[in-house]
Amino acid sequence: VGSLEARVRQAEEQHRLPREAITALLAAPEAEKSLAAAADRVRRAFVGDGVHLRGLIEFSNICRQDCMYCGLRRENGKVKRYRLSADTIVELARKAKGYGYQTVVLQSGEDIYFTAERLAAIVRRIKALDLAVTLSVGERSYEEYALWRAAGADRYLLRIETTDEVVYERWDPGMAYANRVRCLRDLRALGYEVGTGTLVGLPGQSLASIADDILFYQRIDADMVGIGPLIPNPDTPLGKAAPGDFHLTRRxxxxxRLLLPEANIPATTAMETMVPHGRELILASGANVVMPNVTEGDPRRNYALYPGKVCVADTPAACRSCMSGRIRAMGRFVAKDKGFRHHRQHGG
Ligand code: 5AD
Ligand code: FES
Incomplete structure (x- = not known):
């Protein structure tokens, strides 16, 4: 335990750790509290007490891909498919602005009805509302990403899921790990703030590979990293897999936070789904972002990546007050700015 504590201190002071030390800490439930306390101090020093709320618009659950864990996979005949109109999407963004959110995240399955042109037109209309726009619509070409960037999109979320190429291609059949890395590189080259992340608990994923994920995020200087545990979806081939470990995910x-001190790190919905008040625990363990869902009505229910997703029965307005109340109760506050990534001053 003594040497683990020394590693936590080293990470807090230097924001660097060798792979073996990261793996050892991931494996150590006994280090979880001190890791969280150190991460909470680093979070406060680098990104402050403000929590950024991003309004999530799940605008289509139609997907051309077939990921073995995801309820939206094309082979899942049980999910009721929907696609929101451009007017509805813009209206939800307008309401998100009304709730005080400064960013909307436009997320969907890989629905190619939304051509680059169609989505660019929506981005332009939302940018006219003075909102930051994050896109999360999967793998596309450099040219498509470029068109959206020119339309005003600020950020892009694309989880790598795992940096273990063999595990990645086993559970995302038909998808190439190399193309996912290519997408992240293109997004960076185009000047997006780049968000990525890990799905914790994919069968075959090792702790060493999770350590590699963290080193990968450091190497690509990820602006945002969102992670969550696997929640087995009975309507998918991984329906009988073991759920991801909440505490491992927390570590x-x-x-x-210790190793990417400036990053924006969300407390994800999957964490809350596994443990009531899980998001608050994660906000106190290094995270500084929450992504409340602003999708309404049937689509809110039918964007079913995994079962039991929290807040599905609540209105967007109820989640708005719930979340700000919980944040204030923690002694934190809802940030008022758009929440771009903090950059450390270099030199001087
Ligand atoms: N459990 C937890 N997370 C999931 N995702 C997809 N399916 C599941 C599941 N069954 C995550 C993936 C994807 C993100 C949008 O949702 O990591 O990148
Ligand atoms: Fe949705 Fe609390 S955030 S009900």
């Missing part, structure tokens, strides 16, 4: 969040 990973804390290590991410």
């Amino acid at each position: 990973m969040v804390s290590l991410l």
Whole structure:
């Protein structure tokens, strides 16, 4: 335990750790509290007490991909498919602005009805509302990403899921690990703030590979890192897999904060789904972002990545007051700015 504590201190002071030390801390439930406390101090020093709320618009659950864990996979005949109109999407963004959110995240399955042109037109209309726009619509070409960037999109979320190429291609059949890395590189080259992350608990994923994920995020200088545990979806081939480990995921969040001190790190919905008030625990363990869902009505229910997703029965307005109340109760506050990534001053 003594040497683990020394590693936590080293990470807090230097924001660097060798792979073996990261792996050892991921494996150590006994280090979880001190990791979280160190991550909470680093979070406060680098990104402050403000919590950024991003309004999530799940605008289509139609997907051309077939990921073995995801309820939206094309082979899942049980999910009721929907696609929101451009007017509805813009209206939800307008309401998000009304709730005080400064960013909307436009997320969907890989629905190619939304051509680059169609989505660019929506981005332009939302940018006219003075909102930051994050896109999360999967793998596309450099040219498509470029068109959206020119339309005003600020950020892009694309989880790598795992940096273990063999595990990645086993559970995302038909998808190439190399193309996912290519997408992240293109997004960076185009000047997006780049968000990525890990799905914790994919069968075959090792702790060493999770350590590699963290080192990968450091190497690509990820602006945002969102992680969550696998929640087995009975309507998918991984329906009988073991769920991801909440506490391992929490240790990973804390290590991410220690090793990427400026990053925006969300307390994800999957964490709350596994443990009531899980988001608050994660906000106190290094995270500084929450993504409340602003999708309404049937689509809110039918964007079913995994079962039991929290807040599905609540209105967007109820989640708005719930979240700000919980944040204030923690002694934190809802940030008022758009929440771009903090950059450390270099030199001087
Ligand atoms: N459990 C937890 N997370 C999931 N995702 C997809 N399916 C599941 C599941 N069953 C995550 C993936 C994806 C993100 C949008 O949702 O990591 O990148
Ligand atoms: Fe949705 Fe609390 S955040 S009900």
